[in-house]
Amino acid sequence: MKRTDRIIALTEILLTHPNELLSLGYFAERFDTAKSTISEDLGTIKESLRIIGRGYLETIPGAAGGVRFLPSINQEEAEIFLANLAEELSKSERMLPGGFIYTTDILYKPAIVRPLGLIFASIFRKRNPEVVVTIETKGIPLALMTADCLGVPAVIVRHGNKVTEGSSVSINYISGSSDRIQTMILGRKALGVGKKVLIIDDFIKAGGTAKGIMSLMQEFEAEVVGLGILMEDTSWNVTRLVDNYLALLQFDVSDSSIEQSAVKPKNMLYNNL
Amino acid sequence: MKRTDRIIALTEILLTHPNELLSLGYFAERFDTAKSTISEDLGTIKESLRIIGRGYLETIPGAAGGVRFLPSINQEEAEIFLANLAEELSKSERMLPGGFIYTTDILYKPAIVRPLGLIFASIFRKRNPEVVVTIETKGIPLALMTADCLGVPAVIVRHGNKVTEGSSVSINYISGSSDRIQTMILGRKALGVGKKVLIIDDFIKAGGTAKGIMSLMQEFEAEVVGLGILMEDTSWNVTRLVDNYLALLQFDVSDSSIEQSAVKPKNMLYNNL
Numbered sequence: 001m002k003r004t005d006r007i008i009a010l011t012e013i014l015l016t017h018p019n020e021l022l023s024l025g026y027f028a029e030r031f032d033t034a035k036s037t038i039s040e041d042l043g044t045i046k047e048s049l050r051i052i053g054r055g056y057l058e059t060i061p062g063a064a065g066g067v068r069f070l071p072s073i074n075q076e077e078a079e080i081f082l083a084n085l086a087e088e089l090s091k092s093e094r095m096l097p098g099g100f101i102y103t104t105d106i107l108y109k110p111a112i113v114r115p116l117g118l119i120f121a122s123i124f125r126k127r128n129p130e131v132v133v134t135i136e137t138k139g140i141p142l143a144l145m146t147a148d149c150l151g152v153p154a155v156i157v158r159h160g161n162k163v164t165e166g167s168s169v170s171i172n173y174i175s176g177s178s179d180r181i182q183t184m185i186l187g188r189k190a191l192g193v194g195k196k197v198l199i200i201d202d203f204i205k206a207g208g209t210a211k212g213i214m215s216l217m218q219e220f221e222a223e224v225v226g227l228g229i230l231m232e233d234t235s236w237n238v239t240r241l242v243d244n245y246l247a248l249l250q251f252d253v254s255d256s257s258i259e260q261s262a263v264k265p266k267n268m269l270y271n272n273l
Numbered sequence: 274m275k276r277t278d279r280i281i282a283l284t285e286i287l288l289t290h291p292n293e294l295l296s297l298g299y300f301a302e303r304f305d306t307a308k309s310t311i312s313e314d315l316g317t318i319k320e321s322l323r324i325i326g327r328g329y330l331e332t333i334p335g336a337a338g339g340v341r342f343l344p345s346i347n348q349e350e351a352e353i354f355l356a357n358l359a360e361e362l363s364k365s366e367r368m369l370p371g372g373f374i375y376t377t378d379i380l381y382k383p384a385i386v387r388p389l390g391l392i393f394a395s396i397f398r399k400r401n402p403e404v405v406v407t408i409e410t411k412g413i414p415l416a417l418m419t420a421d422c423l424g425v426p427a428v429i430v431r432h433g434n435k436v437t438e439g440s441s442v443s444i445n446y447i448s449g450s451s452d453r454i455q456t457m458i459l460g461r462k463a464l465g466v467g468k469k470v471l472i473i474d475d476f477i478k479a480g481g482t483a484k485g486i487m488s489l490m491q492e493f494e495a496e497v498v499g500l501g502i503l504m505e506d507t508s509w510n511v512t513r514l515v516d517n518y519l520a521l522l523q524f525d526v527s528d529s530s531i532e533q534s535a536v537k538p539k540n541m542l543y544n545n546l
Contacts, residue, residue: 049285
């Protein structure tokens, strides 16, 4: 195999196995070449990825070591992406009665949630979450893509019990904006005890759901290391039930006119990237 | 930029923008080089990907043309992956009372559902689905990853109505194995009319849910081009309500002994890959 072919194959393997520790020995055997050659190739790939600002190739030395590709997005690309998304979400046909916004298509489009997951992962990686938690249904794709970029499992809190999940823990919570009492439930096996969790959700208004998930996390002795939200509803002008969350976009239904966009990116938060 | 660096950057862009048509002009401008040079680089990448059997670089000629990376997995890797997954799912601690199997953790683990989505995409791509449809909740990650590999949106059928989805169509269906009447619902905007859809779900027993989704699809004048299921329950020995589905694994609770694995891969179906 020529060097160029090997480098392309190596790049492909690294990118399609994000966060997995792959040993030099594995590559040396697979490409029937010396570890020193592989090491040199990996150095070239690492530098190229650094130049284009798309992820980091981490080298772990020693016998149990190897390399691990950590996907990330650079600030410029993230800003452009979120500005375009805000523009799309501001279209007048997305405004629904009651001050709601239609986002379902966006939240299930892989070409959109993949980069969003990459942005959340780039922001929260340094807090070393072990699990990404969300509540069904619309937050699932965001949580899954974030978990994929971080190399950790996703855990989905549900509204109802299922026979296929074994014993579970449930709590009641008050949806802050509607004052309704609801139930959320999570299987004992799903999360384990004492994990560092990153909570991801698509929307925040009063914060009742987010607060509910945080209470549920206490039942599992989990440490919440971050709360990432795609969009906050800024029309909620009362104190929210949670603080310390990071929203990528803000939505203000009163701004949905020709002069003003209803959805705007929250620029000042990019310094977290 | 040296040729090797450019080739790594090109490979990265192609792999992280699956199914997107990218023009030679776009690359030529981005890398400040001639289209003929880019064309030569892409030829090298195409050949390397072909050798390792991981996806296909499609070239579309003409002024509006360019290249598009179509992710896929080769048969050998798919077989090894599904055999390992069957072994994991056969562990005795996964068996739940009532002949159920615990799969929740697996279905929300990106490192597992990503390859599963790639397998479904590799099988069903030739039928040109325009949308991947599933029903909440556990099928969502599989559907999303399949949609990502196919470059199409996912659409999630729900069990209850939401104010944020506008007008919707609902049907009642009978869960074949439990004889309960349930409701499924899908927003008018979510799917549009006359689409080619691929249905993906995690489990099939009697086939009531799958049949329900197919009836719902008729309401949208959709053409169902495929039905992909992660696991079929072979303990259901009555005729199923749907046929023509493709399952990757089979589960037989009566086989869950030391000598027999409860879950096995369905080898004969790989000729679809």
